[in-house]
Amino acid sequence: MSVSNTTAFTDPSTFILLGIPGLEAAHIWIFILFCTMYVIAIFGNFTILFIVKTEPSLNGPMYYFLCMLTVTDLVLSTSILPKTLSIFWFNSREIDFSACLTQMYFIHCFSVVESGIFMAMAFDRYVAICHPLRYSIILTNAVVDKIGLAVVLRDGILVMPHPFLARRWPYCRTNIILHSYCEQMAVVKLACADTLNSSYYGLFVIFSVIGLDVFFITVSYIQILRAIFSLPTKDARLKTFTTCGSHLCIILAFYIPGLFSFLMYRFGHNVPRHFHVLMANVYLLVPPMLNPIVYGVRTKQIRDRLLRFFAHKGT
Template identity: 75%
Template sequence: MSESNATDSTSPSTFILLGIPGWEAAHFWISFPFCAMYITALLGNITILYIVKTEPSLHVPMYYFLCMLAVTDLALCTSILPKTLSIFWFNSREIDFAACLTQMFFLHCFTAMESGILVAMALDRYVAICDPLRHSTILTNAAVSKISLAIALRSALLTLPYPILARQLRYCRTTIILHSYCQNMAVVSLACSDIRLSNYYALFVVFFVTALDVAFITSSYTQILRAIFSLPTKDARLKTFGTCGSHLCAILAFYIPALFSFLTYRFGSNVPQYFHILLSNIYLLAPPVLNPVIYGVRTRQIQDRLLRLFTHKGT
């Protein structure tokens, strides 16, 4: 290969996203549940943001973190769904190389942010239950701001090497991505140069972010459960544990699809390609759709504010 050709192949002008390979004929029909999930995520998370903003009693650390979670969920689903729907509806499969790397950065960055926010919410529950008298002095507005900044910086700094490493690779085989969005491994697997560094770094981020976050959450809830079981009455134990219910459901909605997606991608060599892609989409769409429902159903303050909102509109 000549030097000029190698240079050209290093930076292709566009990639082609296939959507869900093998299910092209069903793309139009698949688009409707995807669109419904996107609209549900938009309406649900915007409603959460509005309620917390307009209800002074919710201006406390737990709901500040919930607002961060809602903003992250909005950004996460918006980073992939519009392009995915354009593939399903209009067969608009081309994506500019720079746009593909940008999408790669944002979807992985917001995924890492989601995990970090769940850790921050676990910290809030730990302090509120294990050291309630100091909750207001430990988790001040300044502390919440610093935690939020640290989560954003950690996510951005850990994700930035993804597009940088992908940009350095040579793409001389094909520019067809067997996916509905520019997921890191789906892109770098197209390269004809050595991708071991990208693979190692991706594994490092998975274990550094996910493993450490899960370990911190597990440690926090171990201490929380000890504090709950030390309470004198069953009613007190149930009431205290109930304050953690929404957060635990949000944790399950995020980490369980993530675990299945990771395991099937790494070890499911016999799993059909379309199943990989559907699972990876569910992994990114489930938390934005479910989190507002979880907190709306399980949080009394949000329920009361919603009821007052609709009652006021009806009168």
């Protein structure tokens, strides 16, 4: 099917993904960049899972939450990268209508799940620093399991209406999506129906879920910083702050591009389309790549276990 075909139709069986409109000549270079990021993300996240599983000293709430984040990153990156890379390398632009809606659901569901896990990790750091003597009492394995289950159920249920609404809409203009994956706003623009309810519901999810997560993360770190600055020595303050440094870096790498992409879609009407799409990809690809690198470098227990593993392999 020609990507220039915009003949009127109803209920398409497939959509056409254009990749990054305006940067078609650079698709091969973008493929190399994205493929490298994906390989790093896959290798790094599986390495984190392997280290936590094989090192008994890492069997604690902090590392259980890290494993949840790692699995979320693997699902999130795998939801978009294989199809995106096939567009850039094989010019395989068609995607089944149901597959498109499934991809849209997984992207938005696990993006929100990642936010919930960050909130759980902030709570873990708050208890560890502000209530260290009660840490093992408050964050038992059962509590960690319940928090993880609650985050997945909360976000899985709240995001569910998006694909159901999208499936009910008529599509009578074109089936061409000006994006490299089935991003919700890009799909919504193709519908020949009143999509305000979907837009309002999307805003509700963002502000009530992600907004609430950010609020609790902020409150947790305010309390953490207060506890850190009340420590008697500079060395103690620096050591305690270092334990939270990796988490703060990951939070910023996730929320800042996400906020930027959200604002551009709604208010950046004069921003070039290719910049929109690039930022939407950065928002979903950079955190899964950075998370294992930052935690591997900044977390002493993981770094030491990794060095011991390679030292053993070298002997």
